[in-house]
Amino acid sequence: MPGRILTEPADIRALLDRVRVIAVVGVSTDWKRPSSYVMKYLQSRGYRTVPVNPRAAGQEIWGERVHASLADIPDRFDMVEIFRKSEDVRPIVDEAIRLAQEKSIRAVWMQTGVRHDEAAQKATAAGLDVVMDRCAKIEYGRHHSELAWGGFNTGVISAKRQRVRHA
């Protein structure tokens, strides 16, 4: 079954609800960079995040060993999150498509400012869901009220009581 390019908030929320292990490609060893603290934030919200960065392979970021490529990750992962320039996206998506079955990958997420329509088409044809030009931290925050704490318009209107996740 082909995947989809997800733009509707409800679809993005459903993806974040399904995913548990995220490979973070291009994550920086500098704690001040967004890639670093988005990874840390996702960890704090219960996701396992596995860093991928060839220049930092073998080091640790937020307690996780850094791998040189997606193929080097020994465990399965649900989603590939990309913190690289748009022009560098294609080979990463190709690798994700190649590994999709073996690693049980279901989605590719390109961070804010990153988009590659051709690679996205290829990924959906291969059965992967794709999110482009969005921040996983903001999208998680939008659906769990945290984004609203900063005064932002989440667009979420609901009279339903939210379940409280206990750590």
Add this chain to the structure above:
Amino acid sequence: MSKSYGLETRAIHAGARPEPITGARQTPIFQNTSYVFEDVDHAASLFNLQTYGFIYSRLTNPTVAVLEERLANLEGGRGATCTASGHAAQQLALFPFMEPGAKVVASTRLYGGSITQFGKTFRKFGWEASFVDTTDMAAVRAAVTSDVRALFVESLANPGGVVSDLAALADIAHAAKALLIVDNTLATPVLCRPFDWGADLVVHSLTKFLSGSGASMGGVVIDSGRVDWHQSDKFKGLTAPDPAYQGISFAETFGDLAYTTHAHAVGLRDLGATMAPMNAFLTLLGLETLPLRMERHCANAAKVAAYLARHPNVAWVSYAGLSDSPYRAHAGKYLGGRGGAVFTFGLKGGFDAGVRLVESVALFSHLANIGDTRSLILHPASTTHRQLTDAQRTAAGAGPDVVRLSVGLETVEDLIADLDQALGKSGS
């Protein structure tokens, strides 16, 4: 999503989900200053702006945050920052990108208190405010030069009844790579949504119609999220590295969240004009009925204006809802054909007749506020606009003969009867 829900639904629900721990349906008042950290690491992430959460209520508070989201939603903006008053919102709106020598152009039609704030107090910070008649587009074009950072107008001016040509003003501001900031207090998002016409920031005094009962003070700055802060070197406050936050650039790090994040994390942190949680709660209560109230406010005002226009002691009525108003066309375009509920009229008897009128009414309250459930009356020349020069007063629509009304929600025949008996006493 917000786009598919109507204004009335959003006025009640936006930002306010049931409280998750207890299920409480009404928004709780978090009457609280500070928030316990999970551990040292969590505290560091919060102070570095790397995770969501509360540190100290001068910056953010859960009750105030509900109001901020609701206001951002009603205006169709990205984020909002509430303040202790409308004047605090005007200062906070400019603060992220102003510095000594930086220029802002404001409308001569602004509320008199705003003219004093821009023309006197802001100059003490070295912010160079100048004024232009924003109904004269050639004058606006000449005033908004390439070194101007923002053009500041009211959508519906207080108290002159002037409706700004927002689309034309946005074009002029954007051609100079300046922001258009619109004070939407008198129109409210029920009548006008300035972001639909190109505004970049919207400010409100929440003290008026939005809270609605004359019970609490408040202000807000709402960001459209559409400004490219890198388009010019005029916005370094948002693009340059901030040493207090590990050298990050707000524009690069937060994208379209940059302005609102800065307004809390730097603006409220250092200016300190934070809204109290109780005032946020009262304003949230007011907003629940805003669309209903504005409908009746406008209907009552239209009847009172039509009555005054026929009265022999009344020289003129400046109400954008009247068919002979020069702003009728703009009211049609920008206010859905409505004229709001605050307007001015002139007494043939001049200054003395104005003083006699405000002292003769029995149902209208003589006070310096607008946007209350109660009807209010004011003679600006002897009160709010005292500090201005004659020329400034006339430019602001507050000459000696001018009386301002804020028409409330009472039975409209009672309001007209009160004015009728008082006009009889004030004479012409």
